[in-house]
Amino acid sequence: MTVTVNFRGHEEPVTCGPEETLLRAGLRAGLALPYECASGGCGSCRSQLVEGEVKSLWPDAGGLSERDRRRGNRILMCQSIPTADCTVKAPILDRLPVSREAVPERVTSRLLGREALSPDTALFTLDFSSPIDFLPGQFMLLESPDGVRRAYSMAHPAAGNDCTTVEFIIRAKPGGAASSWLFDKVQVGDEILVEGPYGRAYAQSGSERPALCIAGGTGLAPILAITEELLVENQTRPVDLYIGARMARDVVLHDRLARLNELGARVAVSVEDPDFAVNEPSGWAMFAASRVGRVIDHVAEDWSDLSDHDIYLAGPAGMVDAALRALVRERGAFSDRLFFDRFIV
Numbered sequence: 001m002t003v004t005v006n007f008r009g010h011e012e013p014v015t016c017g018p019e020e021t022l023l024r025a026g027l028r029a030g031l032a033l034p035y036e037c038a039s040g041g042c043g044s045c046r047s048q049l050v051e052g053e054v055k056s057l058w059p060d061a062g063g064l065s066e067r068d069r070r071r072g073n074r075i076l077m078c079q080s081i082p083t084a085d086c087t088v089k090a091p092i093l094d095r096l097p098v099s100r101e102a103v104p105e106r107v108t109s110r111l112l113g114r115e116a117l118s119p120d121t122a123l124f125t126l127d128f129s130s131p132i133d134f135l136p137g138q139f140m141l142l143e144s145p146d147g148v149r150r151a152y153s154m155a156h157p158a159a160g161n162d163c164t165t166v167e168f169i170i171r172a173k174p175g176g177a178a179s180s181w182l183f184d185k186v187q188v189g190d191e192i193l194v195e196g197p198y199g200r201a202y203a204q205s206g207s208e209r210p211a212l213c214i215a216g217g218t219g220l221a222p223i224l225a226i227t228e229e230l231l232v233e234n235q236t237r238p239v240d241l242y243i244g245a246r247m248a249r250d251v252v253l254h255d256r257l258a259r260l261n262e263l264g265a266r267v268a269v270s271v272e273d274p275d276f277a278v279n280e281p282s283g284w285a286m287f288a289a290s291r292v293g294r295v296i297d298h299v300a301e302d303w304s305d306l307s308d309h310d311i312y313l314a315g316p317a318g319m320v321d322a323a324l325r326a327l328v329r330e331r332g333a334f335s336d337r338l339f340f341d342r343f344i345v
């Protein structure tokens with residue numbers, strides 16, 4: 001069923017197709033709607049349903065507080081599919097950051113490969129029948145036949161207008177709904193429904209500032225894409241890449257890290273495992289540093305002032321939140337030069 005949505009403050013009514021969320025319909029209409037995770041977890045897309053009806057893809061989504069629920073008319077645009085004509089009061093952003101962003105679409109892809117990178121992490125390659133467009137650092141929602149939708153970040157830039165294969169670095173969460181589907185059920189050759197691209201934590205092309213790129217766990221995926229883009233775009237810009245992992249075996253894709261190193265990135269690795277030998281495993285000599293401990297502590301150790309930097313961060317929400325606090329409060333980082341994705345797991 002197609003319905004009409006009126007976003008308060010925007011004159012033109014927006015048509016919303018079947019199975020289309022308010023967020024996607026609004027972005028398609030060119031509205032600078034606020035959002036971050038597109039997964040129901042962060043609350044950035046919280047809005048007020050003034051009139052009409054919506055169904056929620058995730059009624060218990062963490063992005064709404066108990067207080068929001070008591071109010072009765074608070075909704076998450078990324079989780080709401082209108083079932084009748086609606087009026088929505090959404091905080092449309094003044095500064096329009098969307099002009100470079102491709103409009104999110106729903107397309108069918110095919111699983112081309114699943115290569116184990118560590119005992120619980122794999123590189124998934126999806127094949128699309130026509131080229132898709134995205135910015136380095138963005139993500140897509142992969143959807144199972146049962147309707148489980150989860151966000152995964154592209155691990156490389158789109159590289160021109162003919163990108164038909166896309167790679168994702170995915171960690172299996174024990175008992176996780178998408179993890180069970182992606183690691184145990186879906187077979188090479190099977191179709192996978194994909195919605196995207198989404199995300200605003202992408203490489204800022206045109207910036208002359210030095211860049212710090214910080215990845216925790218599979219936050220490596222968007223950070224690889226961003227680092228590559230920054231280095232290829234401007235060979236003189238200093239780029240420092242920090243990788244945080246629980247165990248040495250979680251530091252994956254050494255060939256790509258070596259390539260980024262050759263392109264000019266200084267690569268430093270932090271391993272939390274206290275048993276991590278100070279004598280690095282063979283092949284780790286390319287890293288400028290390999291240390292035991294938390295990646296954010298090592299960033300803070302290496303930098304006393306980050307007021308000149310663009311900073312890119314991706315990884316588990318707890319790690320990203322702690323890093324944001326530390327970098328802004330203690331190292332002078334500017335919040336409008338921080339670009340981050342909090343993985344909700």
Ligand SMILES: Cc1cc2nc3c(=O)[nH]c(=O)nc-3n(C[C@H](O)[C@H](O)[C@H](O)COP(=O)(O)OP(=O)(O)OC[C@H]3O[C@@H](n4cnc5c(N)ncnc54)[C@H](O)[C@@H]3O)c2cc1C
Pocket residue numbers: 036037039040041057058062139149150151152153154168169170171172173175176177178179180218219221222341342343344345
């Ligand atoms: C912007 C972004 C980018 C990400 N990129 C990556 C990546 O590149 N690689 C990677 O490995 N992981 C990534 N993640 C994490 C990933 O999306 C999954 O959370 C993770 O794979 C675990 O999913 P699961 O279904 O296996 O686990 P589950 O435990 O089943 O789900 C994980 C979480 O999803 C949330 N959730 C969302 N919708 C629902 C729903 N309808 N019902 C119940 N819970 C729901 C819950 O908070 C739950 O804790 C990213 C997350 C975000 C937000």
Ligand code: FES
Pocket residue numbers: 034035036037038039040041042043044045046063076077078079
């Ligand atoms: S809850 Fe909708 S964007 Fe995060």
